[in-house]
Amino acid sequence: MADETAALPETPQKRLVERPSRLTTVLRETGPTVAAGLAFVLIWEISVHALGVSKFVLPPPSMIVVSMVGDFPYLMKALAYTAGITVAAFAAAVVSGILGGLLLTQHKDVERMLWPYAIALQVTPMVAIAPLVIIWVGLDRVWLGLMILAWLVAFFPMLANTVQGLKSADRGLQDVMTLYQASRWQRFRHLQLPAALPYILTGARISSSLAVIGGVVAEFVAGSGSSTGLAWVIVESGTMLDVPRMFAALFILSIFGLAIWWLTSMVQARLLSRWHESELGGER
Amino acid sequence: MTDMSPKLQPVMRMQNLDKVYPNGTVALKNLFLDVHPGEFVSLLGPSGCGKSTALKIAAGLAEHSAGRIQRPGEDEAKGIRARAGEIGFVFQxxxxxxxxxxxxxxxxxxxxxxxxxxxxxxxxxxxxxxxxxxxxxxxxxxxxxxxxxxxxxxxxxxxxxPKLLLMDEPFAALDEITRNKISQDLLELWQATGSTVIFVTHSVFESVFLSNRIVVMAARPGRIIGEIGVDAPYPRDASFRLTQDYAAHCRDVSGLLTRAMES
Known part of the structure; x- marks a missing residue:
């Protein structure tokens, strides 16, 4: 049967799966996103010129870039102000949300006592309480008022997710802890907390973007000129009909929001990487 | 009386154990079970016969309603509770x-x-x-x-x-090939460590292969209706499943189980 084996065509020695280089992976991942963005900007630029749209209605991207460069120090100062308030409010929301979640899950009665009020806090529109908060802290400390308002918005998802996470520990795993006579602290440290981590991180992601929204809306409401964040830049540029600068501030705000989202996603991926379904992708 | 000979002190002893759920369901009724050092005891019965409940009570994961239980290292008279780790538990x-x-x-x-x-x-x-x-x-x-x-x-x-290893249908979710392999490994482990095992199962074949004593339970209310000793020597390997002895024991246990289902 030697003839038959000889007749078999040579199978090309090729690796079944080519491992792509890091650069190609990055390009593959971000390429379409960047391309779509560029195409959008290009179409925008062309249509504004072609259709003769007034720059007071929709300025072309080139004009926005010029404004961004020209007012760079001013915009960056505003960004620093907004970012400071947002990050502080977010940090406060994370800490208070986790602590509040711990408190609420200590005893059913504590939950009965406080949970409805937590919901009441959540459903009351922040815009409605903003003037009150600004009055309370005083107009010379508007930043504190903004921080409190941004925290109010960011707090609830953190709390709700922590509560749900702490309650979600699997029954079978609880039996393991009971069998080995784990103390209350051990049970919390080695079962409840790690089981709650995915929930807490999801809460943190939601709450981070809400902190940005909260900070900006609060600044709009406070909008008396005593705050100097990005939202104020938008209000002020609006009254001056400096529409390109409005757009410039808007873009910086979006990029800042994206950066925060990306950062919290990174933390989540890092902490859950090896064990949680959400971070495993298609891997089997 | 086992009390007469200190050598035969059971590792675990259940006396007249009852378990009644708040809704009135009687899960266990008058359960007597002594498990001695080095034994491999299977609790076999249809679903709802309370075999898993009995095991959870033995582990301290569930409370009994009446009767007495003595776990390894426990002394009711002296008020000594079982130390964590005296009992090992393998869940479903x-x-x-x-x-x-x-x-x-x-x-x-x-x-x-x-x-x-x-x-x-x-x-x-x-x-x-x-x-x-x-x-x-x-x-x-x-x-x-x-x-x-x-x-x-x-x-x-x-x-x-642990002095006592409790296993609650641990291999029920595994395929047969894996189950046979892991069963045999478990026997080797049991022999090497000299531990005592209570093994809950609903498989006649598994119980005969593994145990030297099979306690058959019936449901409604959960109770013990009989027990069968398997005197085949260890180590047992796959060839044991082909012997007359194995087949005879399977038949006996099946017969008892059928009675359990009818009663």
Missing amino acids: EPNLMPWLSVFDNVYLPLKLAGLSRTDAAADVAAILETVGLAGFHDSYPRELSGGMKMRVSIARALVTK
Whole structure:
């Protein structure tokens, strides 16, 4: 049967799966996103010129870039102000949300006592309480008022997710802890907390973007000129009909929001990487 | 009377044990069971006969309603409670912490007992070697097959060197080939460690292969209706399943189980 084996065509020695280089992976991942963005900007630029749209209605991207460069120090100062308030409010929301979640899950009665009020806090529109908060802290400390308002918005998802996470520990795993006579602290440290981590991180992601929204809306409401964040830049540029600068501030705000989202996603991926379904992708 | 001879002190003793649920369901009625050192006892019965409940009570994971139970290391008169780790439990599910590596899952009972990771390392490594997972210290549960997860679970139950190992249908979710292999490994482990096992199952064949005593239970209310000794010598391997002796025992146990179903 030697003839038959000889007749078999040579199978090309090729690796079944080519491992792509890091650069190609990055390009593959971000390429379409960047391309779509560029195409959008290009179409925008062309249509504004072609259709003769007034720059007071929709300025072309080139004009926005010029404004961004020209007012760079001013915009960056505003960004620093907004970012400071947002990050502080977010940090406060994370800490208070986790602590509040711990408190609420200590005893059913504590939950009965406080949970409805937590919901009441959540459903009351922040815009409605903003003037009150600004009055309370005083107009010379508007930043504190903004921080409190941004925290109010960011707090609830953190709390709700922590509560749900702490309650979600699997029954079978609880039996393991009971069998080995784990103390209350051990049970919390080695079962409840790690089981709650995915929930807490999801809460943190939601709450981070809400902190940005909260900070900006609060600044709009406070909008008396005593705050100097990005939202104020938008209000002020609006009254001056400096529409390109409005757009410039808007873009910086979006990029800042994206950066925060990306950062919290990174933390989540890092902490859950090896064990949680959400971070495993298609891997089997 | 076993009290006469101190050598025959049971590892675990259930006397007149009742379990009634708040809704009135009687899960266990008048349960008497002595398990002696070195025994491999199977609790066999139809679903709802309370065999898992009996095991959970033995482990202290459920409360009994009436009667007495004496666990290893426990002395009711002196008010001494069983020390954590005297009893090992293998659940129906592997029940591993998904966020811990194989090593850390097995280390967990020792960690809860206050042992440092360095001090526990040798024991953990040894038991992982014994269950055939020497190369998997750093794997995570999700990376393992069902059989391997169960081996981790068994390793965790044995790492405290318990006087009594309780197993609640541990192999029910495994395919037959894996189940046969892991059953045989379990027997070797049991012989090597000289531990005492109570094994809950609904499989006649599994119980005959593994145990030297089979306690058959009936449902509504959950109670013991008889027991059968399997005197075939250990070690038993796959060839035991082909013997006349094995077949005869399976027939006897099936007969008793049929009576349990009818009663």
